[in-house]
Amino acid sequence: MARAEAPEVLPDPTAAPEAAAVAVPPELVAQSLGEWFRAWAARLRAGQSGVLPVVLGLVLISIVFTAISPNHLFLAAGNLVNLFQQSAVFMVLAMAEIFVLLLGEIDLSVGFTAGVGGVIAVQLVEPVTTKWPWWAAIVAALLACGLIGALQGSLITRLRLSSLIVTLAGSLILNGVMLILLGLGPFSGYPSLLSHDANVQTLYKLMWGTINPVVSWIGMGVVVVAIASLLWLSDSRRRRSGLVAPPVGLTLLKIALIAVVSIVVVAICNINRANLGTLEGVPWVIPIVLGVFGVWMVLVQRTQFGRYVYAIGGNPEAARRAGVNLATIRTWCFVLCAFTAGIGGLLYASYLGGMSNNFNGGQLVLYAIAAAVIGGTSLFGGRGKMLHGILGGLVIGGIYNGMYLLAIDVQWQFIVTGFVLLVAVTIDALSRRSATSGSAARV
Amino acid sequence: MAKDSPLAAEPLLKLRGIEKHFGPVQALSKVDLDLPAGQITALCGDNGAGKSVLTKCIAGIYEVDHGEIFWEGHPVHIHSPRDAAKLGIETVYQDLALADNLDIVQNMFLGRERLRNGLLNEDDMERGASQTLASLRVTTVRSIRQPVGSLSGGQRQSVAVAKAVMWNSKLVLLDEPTAALGVVQTKMVLDLVRRLRDRGLAVMMISHNLNDVFEVADRIAVMYLGRLVVQDRTAAFDRQSAVEYMTTGVAHRAQGGNGEGKHGSS
Numbered sequence: 001m002a003r004a005e006a007p008e009v010l011p012d013p014t015a016a017p018e019a020a021a022v023a024v025p026p027e028l029v030a031q032s033l034g035e036w037f038r039a040w041a042a043r044l045r046a047g048q049s050g051v052l053p054v055v056l057g058l059v060l061i062s063i064v065f066t067a068i069s070p071n072h073l074f075l076a077a078g079n080l081v082n083l084f085q086q087s088a089v090f091m092v093l094a095m096a097e098i099f100v101l102l103l104g105e106i107d108l109s110v111g112f113t114a115g116v117g118g119v120i121a122v123q124l125v126e127p128v129t130t131k132w133p134w135w136a137a138i139v140a141a142l143l144a145c146g147l148i149g150a151l152q153g154s155l156i157t158r159l160r161l162s163s164l165i166v167t168l169a170g171s172l173i174l175n176g177v178m179l180i181l182l183g184l185g186p187f188s189g190y191p192s193l194l195s196h197d198a199n200v201q202t203l204y205k206l207m208w209g210t211i212n213p214v215v216s217w218i219g220m221g222v223v224v225v226a227i228a229s230l231l232w233l234s235d236s237r238r239r240r241s242g243l244v245a246p247p248v249g250l251t252l253l254k255i256a257l258i259a260v261v262s263i264v265v266v267a268i269c270n271i272n273r274a275n276l277g278t279l280e281g282v283p284w285v286i287p288i289v290l291g292v293f294g295v296w297m298v299l300v301q302r303t304q305f306g307r308y309v310y311a312i313g314g315n316p317e318a319a320r321r322a323g324v325n326l327a328t329i330r331t332w333c334f335v336l337c338a339f340t341a342g343i344g345g346l347l348y349a350s351y352l353g354g355m356s357n358n359f360n361g362g363q364l365v366l367y368a369i370a371a372a373v374i375g376g377t378s379l380f381g382g383r384g385k386m387l388h389g390i391l392g393g394l395v396i397g398g399i400y401n402g403m404y405l406l407a408i409d410v411q412w413q414f415i416v417t418g419f420v421l422l423v424a425v426t427i428d429a430l431s432r433r434s435a436t437s438g439s440a441a442r443v
Numbered sequence: 444m445a446k447d448s449p450l451a452a453e454p455l456l457k458l459r460g461i462e463k464h465f466g467p468v469q470a471l472s473k474v475d476l477d478l479p480a481g482q483i484t485a486l487c488g489d490n491g492a493g494k495s496v497l498t499k500c501i502a503g504i505y506e507v508d509h510g511e512i513f514w515e516g517h518p519v520h521i522h523s524p525r526d527a528a529k530l531g532i533e534t535v536y537q538d539l540a541l542a543d544n545l546d547i548v549q550n551m552f553l554g555r556e557r558l559r560n561g562l563l564n565e566d567d568m569e570r571g572a573s574q575t576l577a578s579l580r581v582t583t584v585r586s587i588r589q590p591v592g593s594l595s596g597g598q599r600q601s602v603a604v605a606k607a608v609m610w611n612s613k614l615v616l617l618d619e620p621t622a623a624l625g626v627v628q629t630k631m632v633l634d635l636v637r638r639l640r641d642r643g644l645a646v647m648m649i650s651h652n653l654n655d656v657f658e659v660a661d662r663i664a665v666m667y668l669g670r671l672v673v674q675d676r677t678a679a680f681d682r683q684s685a686v687e688y689m690t691t692g693v694a695h696r697a698q699g700g701n702g703e704g705k706h707g708s709s
């Protein structure tokens with residue numbers, strides 16, 4: 001380690017000790033759990049709170065809506081599962097948006113890209129027309145979305161056009177394309193997934209299908225044990241070899257947190273939530289969303305591609321001099337964004353049980369950006385995680401769901417969601433400013 | 444260094460008659476410069492004297508129009524930064540080119556990440572970065588995993604230099620490494636520059652600051668209006684003559700020298 005042999009340690013006078021302590025993530029310097037909590041508290045006081053605000057926001061939303069919803073319905077098992085299903089689209093679209101937000105770019109077309117993806121899949125499986133198998137329809141929809149991303153990304157990176165304008169134009173164009181695709185076939189613009197055809201039902205089940213409770217428990221157990229052992233092995237290997245590693249207590253705390261959250265989620269899903277008969281088990285959409293989350297998290301945080309995305313978002317010139325091909329990485333981010341939006345579109349179509357011209361992609365994209373920013377991803381690039389999409393999506397879904405339970409008019413839903421976005425953007429800008437002014441000391 | 448001793452007479456990098464035009468503007472004319480291994484050469488000159496252009500020619504950002512470049516005695520052509528890196532030339536620019544949102548390890552390995560099974564091998568990279576920093580005695584950072592944005596100016600400079608020497612480089616070009624640093628941080632960076640020399644690297648340091656130059660440089664080269672007007676051991680200069688070379692291209696006062704820069708050794 002660097003500090004092992006320190007014959008001449010120069011004190012660094014420009015960095016005030018507290019400021020330096022606050023700038024360093026607590027797990028890097030803490031030797032024990034107690035130290036970690038103290039370092040964490042110091043960061044909180046300095047306004048660098050990580051995901052804490054969004055988690056507190058979720059708790060606040062739950063308390064308020066439980067208190068004021070009729071029969072305190074908000075926290076009922078049925079509603080919680082419903083909430084997750086509603087949030088799933090926001091989460092996936094937010095994760096899509098995070099790919100481009102990390103670059104410091106924006107994609108305003110994810111809503112209608114999702115719409116086009118959803119319509120393609122629904123139209124292709126219709127038994128009276130094309131009759132494609134469900135998996136082929138999904139592949140076609142996602143490929144089409146990826147192509148949309150490649151086109152927009154190429155315009156943005158090769159011709160150096162503004163991503164804001166290109167994707168704004170893209171959004172309009174895709175809105176039109178979606179309406180044209182909706183009009184095809186004998187469905188009067190409303191192709192449906194409600195059918196006895198098993199092939200069609202598979203798409204419907206993306207959102208509404210459930211996993212048998214016993215299988216749910218076993219699956220959850222396997223996943224949690226796998227994640228816990230990976231975490232434990234890697235942390236303890238790093239501790240043994242003297243690398244920067246979190247204290248044992250923190251590793252255990254993380255594992256415990258993952259286990260508790262998983263058990264609670266599965267337990268809630270396994271409560272019978274039907275008014276009549278039986279409806280229980282984990283909906284398919286949960287493993288689908290978590291699978292997307294897991295794969296994208298590894299891509300962004302554990303691969304060279306992900307590292308370059310962060311580098312470009314932080315300092316494009318540094319990335320360029322390091323030999324990174326900026327245009328290629330940027331274009332791929334737009335492809336991945338649109339591809340992920342396509343997954344969101346499939347879930348949306350499944351949630352609605354079909355597609356219709358009521359699909360409001362313009363509103364969805366704002367919710368997606370709001371969810372990413374509320375979760376903690378910066379609009380200025382270089383800062384953000386896939387987890388932010390999950391947490392922010394839950395916040396947006398929670399507000400949406402709670403106000404729906406209270407039968408609040410749609411105009412007020414817009415206003416409240418708008419204010420939440422404003423607050424999140426303000427926090428993002430302020431924390432960025434304080435980070436910059438904090439670093440004034442280093443010049 | 445020992446392995447270089449047979450070539451002690453031969454500088455690591457030798458430039459002969461280097462010329463560079465930008466349209467009608469003659470940015471460099473007939474520049475001859477030697478950069479010996481194990482020595483710090485300070486490149487001085489007023490604004491617009493051609494220091495940056497010369498540096499960029501060595502770093503491969505510009506291609507020279509005329510002239511020869513000898514690397515370890517052999518003629519070479521440097522067409523791109525990649526060619527320079529292949530030879531073992533690394534440049535630390537004034538803006539450092541660090542990504543503030545990435546940590547020290549991530550910055551040091553940016554563009555040359557080590558992989559295992561297709562994924563980033565963080566443990567290996569952290570060990571490598573940590574060894575390099577320790578060998579350069581960059582010891583003031585709290586954690587090698589803290590974001591570079593949280594470092595002080597001197598620490599950032601140190602990380603940028605450490606990044607440059609990590610790749611078996613033989614020549615390090617430093618562009619104004621102490622500009623905008625405080626007294627203590629300047630000392631920290633100059634100590635680091637000395638350690639590069641002690642490792643046997645050739646160092647070329649562009650600097651305006653004569654205090655720094657006289658403190659660390661073994662040799663001084665002065666540019667004036669695109670020409671290299673003098674290069675010699677530091678002991679052959681005093682402040683006055685250095686300033687005169689920088690401002691007028693010649694030293695008027697023949698104090699212990701003949702005004703052409705090749706001062707007597709006594």
